[in-house]
Amino acid sequence: MNDLIAVLVAGVAQGVPVFVVASGLTLIYGVLHVLNFAHGSFFLIGALIVTTTLQGPSLGAFLGSILLAGVGVMAIGVLSEVLVFRPLYKAGSTVSFLGAFALFLALLGLATLVWGTNPRTVAYPSALDGSFSIGGARVGQYDLALVAVGVVIAAGLWLLLTKTSLGTRVRAVSHDRTMALALGIRAGQVSTIVFGIGAFLAGVAGALIAPVSSIDEGLALSSDYMLPAFIAIIVGGLGSVPGALIAAIALGILESLSFRIAPSLSGFSYYLVVAAFLMFRPQGLLGSAARSTAMAR
Amino acid sequence: MNTTHDTVLATRELNAWYGSAQALFGVDLEVRAGEVIGLLGRNGAGKSTTFNAIMNLQVRTSGEIELTGRTLAKRSVDAIARLGVGWVPEDRRIFTNLTVRENLELARFACGDRDAVAVDDLVDSLPLLDKLIGRRGNQLSGGEQQLVAIARALISRPRLLLLDEPTEGLAPLIVEGIATAIQQLPEMFDVSILLAEQNLPFVTALTSRVYVLETGRVVHTGPTDVFAGDAELQDRYLSISIAS
Numbered sequence: 001m002n003d004l005i006a007v008l009v010a011g012v013a014q015g016v017p018v019f020v021v022a023s024g025l026t027l028i029y030g031v032l033h034v035l036n037f038a039h040g041s042f043f044l045i046g047a048l049i050v051t052t053t054l055q056g057p058s059l060g061a062f063l064g065s066i067l068l069a070g071v072g073v074m075a076i077g078v079l080s081e082v083l084v085f086r087p088l089y090k091a092g093s094t095v096s097f098l099g100a101f102a103l104f105l106a107l108l109g110l111a112t113l114v115w116g117t118n119p120r121t122v123a124y125p126s127a128l129d130g131s132f133s134i135g136g137a138r139v140g141q142y143d144l145a146l147v148a149v150g151v152v153i154a155a156g157l158w159l160l161l162t163k164t165s166l167g168t169r170v171r172a173v174s175h176d177r178t179m180a181l182a183l184g185i186r187a188g189q190v191s192t193i194v195f196g197i198g199a200f201l202a203g204v205a206g207a208l209i210a211p212v213s214s215i216d217e218g219l220a221l222s223s224d225y226m227l228p229a230f231i232a233i234i235v236g237g238l239g240s241v242p243g244a245l246i247a248a249i250a251l252g253i254l255e256s257l258s259f260r261i262a263p264s265l266s267g268f269s270y271y272l273v274v275a276a277f278l279m280f281r282p283q284g285l286l287g288s289a290a291r292s293t294a295m296a297r
Numbered sequence: 298m299n300t301t302h303d304t305v306l307a308t309r310e311l312n313a314w315y316g317s318a319q320a321l322f323g324v325d326l327e328v329r330a331g332e333v334i335g336l337l338g339r340n341g342a343g344k345s346t347t348f349n350a351i352m353n354l355q356v357r358t359s360g361e362i363e364l365t366g367r368t369l370a371k372r373s374v375d376a377i378a379r380l381g382v383g384w385v386p387e388d389r390r391i392f393t394n395l396t397v398r399e400n401l402e403l404a405r406f407a408c409g410d411r412d413a414v415a416v417d418d419l420v421d422s423l424p425l426l427d428k429l430i431g432r433r434g435n436q437l438s439g440g441e442q443q444l445v446a447i448a449r450a451l452i453s454r455p456r457l458l459l460l461d462e463p464t465e466g467l468a469p470l471i472v473e474g475i476a477t478a479i480q481q482l483p484e485m486f487d488v489s490i491l492l493a494e495q496n497l498p499f500v501t502a503l504t505s506r507v508y509v510l511e512t513g514r515v516v517h518t519g520p521t522d523v524f525a526g527d528a529e530l531q532d533r534y535l536s537i538s539i540a541s
Contacts, residue, residue, distance in 0.1 A: 165406045169403065171399075176392060178374070178390075
């Protein structure tokens with residue numbers, strides 16, 4: 001029982017950064033129909049910004065750095081949408097994907113130029129550098145904080161998508177861009193805002209994993225975060241934020257369980273799941289058989 | 298362009314192409330304030346293409362298109378909508394992932410709350426909406442979707458409403474209800490209507506003048522009752538069953 005609690009908390013904590021990245025990816029896909037490969041470099045830059053801006057071990061300083069990482073990466077994301085993606089939309093999704101890959105490489109090169117290639121580390125905030133006992137199981141404070149952050153971000157996204165005028169516009173553009181335009185909705189503006197939100201989330205996710213991971217360019221395609229994020233949006237259903245949440249958390253728990261029960265499967269469990277989905281339910285958990293999206297369903 | 302002071306829509310020498318295939322040839326139309334005008338023609342005659350050309354959707358155009366004296370050509374789709382053209386497409390295109398209220402509020406967000414009709418006022422004007430307001434788009438029947446699509450287009454107080462085959466696929470009783478609703482719109486919302494249809498009795502009941510299209514050209518224009526009373530004209534340009 002003790003083990004199970006520890007495994008569950010560790011799994012959810014592992015899934016939260018994956019969800020935060022995946023939610024941005026899936027939002028962008030839902031509205032722009034672009035699989036943004038450059039998201040990996042947004043994630044890396046978010047983590048690198050923390051290594052530069054973090055001043056001291058206090059929780060306040062860490063939260064400030066997270067915010068700076070999110071805002072900084074959001075600015076890069078908005079510029080990317082305007083300068084790189086907007087001219088490519090009419091060329092189709094393949095060209096946009098290639099554009100995303102080129103942007104990924106360019107931002108990776110830029111990050112190397114600014115921060116170098118040596119791995120960097122960040123200490124846990126002092127207030128979260130310890131562990132709790134829950135039902136006899138030792139659970140890291142930082143893991144619990146990640147779970148709380150995941151709840152806050154999921155709730156925030158749900159409120160944004162279902163309770164605001166922006167959310168209604170986002171869901172409309174995602175469902176039928178032409179009809180939204182014909183009602184006078186500025187779909188281009190909606191796309192830029194969504195891209196900015198997606199980039200913000202990638203920056204925040206990068207910042208969140210800074211204390212638990214070595215930060216180097218490998219993070220941009222890491223098998224711990226980025227690849228699972230891509231897998232989560234496939235398993236959850238492309239364009240579905242709730243789907244990304246369920247898939248990311250389930251994959252985190254699965255990985256945590258397999259590490260404990262069958263360590264030889266650890267690292268492969270994601271791929272087994274995505275292979276099964278691609279074979280038997282290619283639209284994912286909450287995606288529809290047609291390409292229509294289900295952002296806040 | 299020669300237009301009168303109460304001209305809402307005027308097209309002159311309007312041509313349209315899908316890729317390299319020309320679909321409209323020199324179409325001249327005029328819709329004046331408060332009018333409901335019919336646009337008749339067989340399938341493929343160019344009715345929907347005329348609407349696409351006015352909305353700058355999917356087609357390349359040449360010629361002039363003016364809304365209350367302002368040119369629409371080369372403007373973006375959303376700018377045309379904000380200038381005052383409401384479009385109700387043949388397949389309605391309700392956002393099935395949104396509730397009816399959200400479908401209606403969308404158009405308010407586009408034109409700004411100050412200028413828009415309040416959703417509750419719209420429901421008062423079109424009481425049939427009342428029982429639909431909380432439902433999702435995918436829970437509506439064809440007739441209900443049509444009503445919501447028309448209401449959605451009216452929210453932003455358009456000067457011109459483009460109605461593309463609103464009776465398509467609907468039961469006769471529903472068509473009657475839609476006709477009653479359309480009849481009230483010009484006075485209630487100060488809107489002019491261009492109605493593309495194949496259902497002649499429906500057009501006869503609602504419109505004062507008709508334009509008849511054939512292979513992308515206007516081949517007849519005149520008072521609706523004259524066209525409705527001329528079986529030879531109908532045979533020549535519609536060749537559809539008049540009874541429906």
